Amino acid sequence: MQKKRDALPDRGAVLGCLAAFAVLAMLGGVLNPYLISLLTIVFLFTFIGQSWSIMLGLGGQLSIGHALFVGIGAYSVAVLNIRYGLSPWFGLVVGMALAATIGATLAWLSFRFEVRGIYFALLTIAAAEFSRVVFSGWEFVGGMQGLFFPAQSGPNSFWMLRGDARFYYFVSLAAVLLGVSATALIRLSFLGYVWRAMRDDEDASRALGVRTFLHKILVVSFSGAWAAIGGGLLALVQGSVFPDSIMGMGISVDILVGPIVGGLGTAFGPLIGTLITLPLDHLASAIGNKFGIPGLNNVGYGLALIAAVWLLPDGIWPAIVNSAKSITRLSWFGNLQMEQVKK
Amino acid sequence: MTDLLELDGVSRRFGGLLAVDNVSFRLKGEGITALVGPNGAGKTTCFNLIAGALPPTQGSIRFGGEIISGFPAEDICRLGIGRTFQVVRPMRDMTVLENVMIGAFSWTRKVSEARDAAREALDMVGLGPKAEAGISRLTLPDRKMLETAKALSTRPRLLLLDEVMAGLRPPEAAAVVAVLRRLAERGLSILLVEHVMRIVMEAAEHVIVLHHGAKIAEGTPRYIVSHPEVVAGYLGEAFRA
Numbered sequence: 369m370q371k372k373r374d375a376l377p378d379r380g381a382v383l384g385c386l387a388a389f390a391v392l393a394m395l396g397g398v399l400n401p402y403l404i405s406l407l408t409i410v411f412l413f414t415f416i417g418q419s420w421s422i423m424l425g426l427g428g429q430l431s432i433g434h435a436l437f438v439g440i441g442a443y444s445v446a447v448l449n450i451r452y453g454l455s456p457w458f459g460l461v462v463g464m465a466l467a468a469t470i471g472a473t474l475a476w477l478s479f480r481f482e483v484r485g486i487y488f489a490l491l492t493i494a495a496a497e498f499s500r501v502v503f504s505g506w507e508f509v510g511g512m513q514g515l516f517f518p519a520q521s522g523p524n525s526f527w528m529l530r531g532d533a534r535f536y537y538f539v540s541l542a543a544v545l546l547g548v549s550a551t552a553l554i555r556l557s558f559l560g561y562v563w564r565a566m567r568d569d570e571d572a573s574r575a576l577g578v579r580t581f582l583h584k585i586l587v588v589s590f591s592g593a594w595a596a597i598g599g600g601l602l603a604l605v606q607g608s609v610f611p612d613s614i615m616g617m618g619i620s621v622d623i624l625v626g627p628i629v630g631g632l633g634t635a636f637g638p639l640i641g642t643l644i645t646l647p648l649d650h651l652a653s654a655i656g657n658k659f660g661i662p663g664l665n666n667v668g669y670g671l672a673l674i675a676a677v678w679l680l681p682d683g684i685w686p687a688i689v690n691s692a693k694s695i696t697r698l699s700w701f702g703n704l705q706m707e708q709v710k711k
Numbered sequence: 712m713t714d715l716l717e718l719d720g721v722s723r724r725f726g727g728l729l730a731v732d733n734v735s736f737r738l739k740g741e742g743i744t745a746l747v748g749p750n751g752a753g754k755t756t757c758f759n760l761i762a763g764a765l766p767p768t769q770g771s772i773r774f775g776g777e778i779i780s781g782f783p784a785e786d787i788c789r790l791g792i793g794r795t796f797q798v799v800r801p802m803r804d805m806t807v808l809e810n811v812m813i814g815a816f817s818w819t820r821k822v823s824e825a826r827d828a829a830r831e832a833l834d835m836v837g838l839g840p841k842a843e844a845g846i847s848r849l850t851l852p853d854r855k856m857l858e859t860a861k862a863l864s865t866r867p868r869l870l871l872l873d874e875v876m877a878g879l880r881p882p883e884a885a886a887v888v889a890v891l892r893r894l895a896e897r898g899l900s901i902l903l904v905e906h907v908m909r910i911v912m913e914a915a916e917h918v919i920v921l922h923h924g925a926k927i928a929e930g931t932p933r934y935i936v937s938h939p940e941v942v943a944g945y946l947g948e949a950f951r952a
Contacts (some may be wrong), residue, residue, distance in 0.1 A: 377750050394715060395826060414895050429876065546934050556822065557822065558819075558820045558821070558822055558825065561805075561809060561812055561813060561816060561822070561825075562813065562816050564802065564804060565805070565813040567799050568802040568803065568804060568805075569802060571764065571784070571800075572796065572800040572802075573813060574783065574784040574785045574788070575762060575764070575784050575785075575862075576793050576813050576814040576816075576817060576861060576862075576864075576865055577785050577789045577814065577816070577818075578785060578813065578816070578817070579785050579789035580785065581783075609873075685766070702940025
């Protein structure tokens with residue numbers, strides 16, 4: 369009994385998760401086009417944020433250049449689809465493989481020469497910026513002019529991953545569900561334990577037999593491949609890829625806000641955090657435009673981050689879980705007293 | 712039969728300081744051996760050399776007949792040497808049980824198997840009832856035993872314990888000695904770094920004395936306390952105090 373309870377996520381948590389996704393799926397049928405497209409972007413950034421959150425929240429490796437992997441995924445889908453007419457599914461697989469390889473190489477080079485922590489983070493920025501510059505000058509992938517997907521015509525096609533806004537809403541919602549499940553499963557597997565140990569104390573975990581060098585490469589590579597899927601989907605949703613927008617620093621920064629606010633390394637943190645911060649960002653920039661104060665959205669982002677770090681340093685999701693736990697404990701205690709009264 | 716652990720002319724230099732100076736000794740497959748000496752004698756450095764946290768500058772270390780000097784810490788752990796740290800290093804975010812499971816993941820990838828092994832290791836050191844607790848709830852003696860349980864869960868043949876009894880009150884230390892005896896009876900070889908000579912006399916069958924990085928004596932506890940050089944360099948002050 370005990371074993372079952374620790375080995376599987378709580379039944380209540382699984383049901384709650386499915387209920388939340390059912391609600392989001394139903395919303396997909398009724399919301400207006402603006403909210404559909406806003407939530408689609410929220411979901412894609414959640415999905416990419418989940419990959420970043422696994423790498424830092426579990427593996428302890430900070431990346432501020434995740435746009436590198438996002439861009440690799442986006443360009444793989446775009447080039448194979450636009451130039452060769454191949455299904456984006458191929459592009460996603462190729463993008464994953466490329467991003468995994470690039471991530472592994474970057475991590476290997478870095479950790480081989482003891483470049484760690486904040487220096488590794490700087491290296492990820494350099495790698496992302498380097499590839500952005502390379503892609504900007506590379507004619508084959510469209511250079512600065514970018515690449516455009518042909519306009520959508522005809523029915524939604526799952527095979528070609530082409531469809532209307534609602535189609536992409538459901539595709540990206542499915543991606544988030546996949547990301548939540550993958551995060552939860554990793555946390556429960558030996559990788560989750562070993563990665564957390566490595567994050568907390570690298571030398572102590574090595575003394576316990578953890579091959580930290582391999583695991584650091586693995587987590588970067590895995591996170592890169594995951595982010596590349598998100599990048600591929602993002603390219604399809606936007607209908608175009610440009611080096612500055614898909615590989616720029618902006619992407620690298622945008623994806624990390626949600627997970628930090630929501631709760632690093634947790635299954636739901638990135639979703640909750642992105643659901644709050646990204647619409648806030650849109651709202652703030654709408655208000656800013658109205659009153660002629662450009663940049664208000666960045667102030668909003670900054671304030672949200674400061675508030676989150678100040679009030680809920682572990683993120684929103686862990687705070688929710690903890691208060692839920694104390695409520696159940698209280699109600700359990702209440703029942704106990706009731707029973708005693710009955711007797 | 713080859714010895715379990717064999718140090719041959721091992722030295723470690725930090726810049727101008729020779730922390731471990733040409734140390735040689737052998738450990739048999741079982742029993743408790745103590746590595747003693749005053750502060751700065753090179754005991755912990757010696758440990759770090761065996762456990763692979765540092766490579767030796769000179770000399771060779773063999774485990775079960777195979778050279779292990781220069782291997783990374785994780786490989787040495789996987790070969791069967793478990794270690795604790797002098798300053799306890801629990802993973803704060805995890806429960807007691809989860810902390811111990813990490814060691815078990817050196818030989819299994821199955822979470823349920825690791826959990827069973829971790830419970831077993833916790834029972835062995837008497838921490839079983841606190842398995843589900845968070846680290847912050849543990850007392851200092853508990854933390855020391857947690858370190859030992861973590862090392863045990865890697866299923867070592869040789870256990871290196873770095874001052875697991877430092878800072879403990881005498882009854883607590885006696886309880887730890889009883890645990891170590893039980894482990895030794897199960898066929899584990901234990902090498903402990905210890906400061907307090909009284910504990911060493913009680914626990915160890917064999918004592919190695921380091922002074923200024925060099926081995927100055929080796930033998931039974933009874934022999935060591937009568938050794939003139941040891942009395943002059945180390946015990947003298949301690950016993951007078």
